Amino acid sequence: MMHDIAVLGGGPAGMAAATEAARRGARVVLLEESAAPGGQVYRAPPTGFVVPADADSRVGDALRAALRQSGAEIRPGCRVWGVGGGPLVPQGMAAAPFRLDALAPDGQSFAVEARALVLCTGTHERIIAFPGWTLPGVLGLAAATILLKAHGVLPGRRVVVAGAGPLLYAVAAKLLKAGAEVAAVVDLAHSREWVRALPALAARPDLLARGVAWRAKLLARGIRVMAGAQVSAAAGGEVLERARVGDTWIDCDALCVGHGLVPATEATRAFRAAHRYAAAEGGWVPVLDADQRCSVPFLYAAGDGAGVRGAAAAPASGRLAALAALHDLGMLPDHAAARAAPARDLARAARAGGAMARMMALRPELVQAIPPETVVCRCEGVTRAEIDAACADGAGDMNQMKQFTRCGMGPCQGRLCGETAAELVAMHCGGRERAGFATGRLPLRPVAMDALLGDFDYADIPVPNAAPI
Ligand SMILES: Cc1cc2nc3c(=O)[nH]c(=O)nc-3n(C[C@H](O)[C@H](O)[C@H](O)COP(=O)(O)OP(=O)(O)OC[C@H]3O[C@@H](n4cnc5c(N)ncnc54)[C@H](O)[C@@H]3O)c2cc1C
Numbered sequence: 001m002m003h004d005i006a007v008l009g010g011g012p013a014g015m016a017a018a019t020e021a022a023r024r025g026a027r028v029v030l031l032e033e034s035a036a037p038g039g040q041v042y043r044a045p046p047t048g049f050v051v052p053a054d055a056d057s058r059v060g061d062a063l064r065a066a067l068r069q070s071g072a073e074i075r076p077g078c079r080v081w082g083v084g085g086g087p088l089v090p091q092g093m094a095a096a097p098f099r100l101d102a103l104a105p106d107g108q109s110f111a112v113e114a115r116a117l118v119l120c121t122g123t124h125e126r127i128i129a130f131p132g133w134t135l136p137g138v139l140g141l142a143a144a145t146i147l148l149k150a151h152g153v154l155p156g157r158r159v160v161v162a163g164a165g166p167l168l169y170a171v172a173a174k175l176l177k178a179g180a181e182v183a184a185v186v187d188l189a190h191s192r193e194w195v196r197a198l199p200a201l202a203a204r205p206d207l208l209a210r211g212v213a214w215r216a217k218l219l220a221r222g223i224r225v226m227a228g229a230q231v232s233a234a235a236g237g238e239v240l241e242r243a244r245v246g247d248t249w250i251d252c253d254a255l256c257v258g259h260g261l262v263p264a265t266e267a268t269r270a271f272r273a274a275h276r277y278a279a280a281e282g283g284w285v286p287v288l289d290a291d292q293r294c295s296v297p298f299l300y301a302a303g304d305g306a307g308v309r310g311a312a313a314a315p316a317s318g319r320l321a322a323l324a325a326l327h328d329l330g331m332l333p334d335h336a337a338a339r340a341a342p343a344r345d346l347a348r349a350a351r352a353g354g355a356m357a358r359m360m361a362l363r364p365e366l367v368q369a370i371p372p373e374t375v376v377c378r379c380e381g382v383t384r385a386e387i388d389a390a391c392a393d394g395a396g397d398m399n400q401m402k403q404f405t406r407c408g409m410g411p412c413q414g415r416l417c418g419e420t421a422a423e424l425v426a427m428h429c430g431g432r433e434r435a436g437f438a439t440g441r442l443p444l445r446p447v448a449m450d451a452l453l454g455d456f457d458y459a460d461i462p463v464p465n466a467a468p469i
Contacts, residue, residue, distance in 0.1 A: 003029045005325050006100055006114035008080055011039020013303025014120030015063045016315035020322040022072035029112050030072055031102050033079040041311040043149045077105035081443035083267050087296050109451050116298040116325040121305040123261035124415045128366040129376045131233040137240025141167050141258025154180045156254025160243045162186035162231040163258040165360035169214040171256055182223050183252045186245050189359055190228035200355035203348055260360030262419055264305045269440025271296050277432045280358045281307035284437050291324035300325055310353030316346035367423040377417040379410020391428035397436045401425050411446045414438050
């Protein structure tokens, strides 16, 4: 069946986009790789898990309920590995609708087609490499929220929480609540940066109050908060045993560290949409108009994947994208009236979200401090020294550096190392715009060959005739 609109990603942006479009009569399909829609912030616990309700779970449940009632076709547990159609049609062939190839929960690949595509793919966590960052026991700050929310599992008993932005305090407070010992909170931001963000945060008193409550909890429990500080090394035998901050080693069995969030632009890059570099929004983001339209006709991006603005802003941008798609498909006559409320909501939420995103922007001094022998690309085992050497040998942008070193060619496809590598290349070639980004390639996610091929017999493979001599 041809859908009017396909939505890739079931976080707050994708849920709101699909709900808005389906409520207004469009045939909508939403694909999400997790077992249920919710995204990172409103991740649903696995079936059978009873997790006490909190503010996030209530918002997530409301978004999920609205999505269910909207009539949109919801396809959870479906990992999209391929995007096609739209502009990706071979020259000379008729224009095609958009096509998404996905793996179903049973491991079979299937495709959906739609006349318009809304990308709501969220973010990846940024972790700038440091000595010892690949030791078991070191994990992402945001990744720790998945362990806590989706599995009810503590990352460790005695945990150092380090990095930037509101997730730092959210994770520390959640760890305390779940019974872990928080050995220290190591905040890259100085206290004055938080003070500077206060006026913007005042636009969302609810979020501000939540942040204050997290800080108060840490204070009440006497947790050490080290402002303007960073973890410079992690060490241990087989697993993490301690983390270094300045001249101090702190004993711990888990280090949750995150240096911000990076928009997930694999799909917009694969479509060759125009992008711009916006450090304060997390990095490379698709170029959008005020209604979330990409440079490619009938392609839209919303939520943090279009520039980090936080969970509160995501649904409004998803709704704007859906309304623009409906309008462009000729299915929404009074677009101006319909967009007014979400546009207002987005502007309000983006003020506070933008201040937090700026705090999570990449800090180049972390990259400058990486020792040469430190592994940057853990999939391919590429060190900083090898990236520097490739640049010295003439690699002038991310694609060339990737070809010289294999950095970013492993299963994570640069999601983990890309930011560090790009900043290193930028230091040699004169900035992130010049360093560019690795060309978007399929598959978007690792996919097993047998899922793509299905059953086949070697005898069926056509053997070409011998070439004439
Ligand atoms: C690991 C992680 C944890 C976070 N935890 C929190 C938190 O606890 N609190 C908080 O306030 N903010 C958290 N954030 C930030 C938060 O994600 C965003 O502010 C907010 O969720 C943005 O909503 P979104 O809809 O844009 O993206 P997301 O909520 O990230 O949703 C994107 C969705 O797209 C899906 N997706 C992406 N690519 C594919 C694909 N190829 N196939 C199928 N599905 C795909 C993902 O599974 C995901 O569900 C976290 C971010 C990360 C990366």
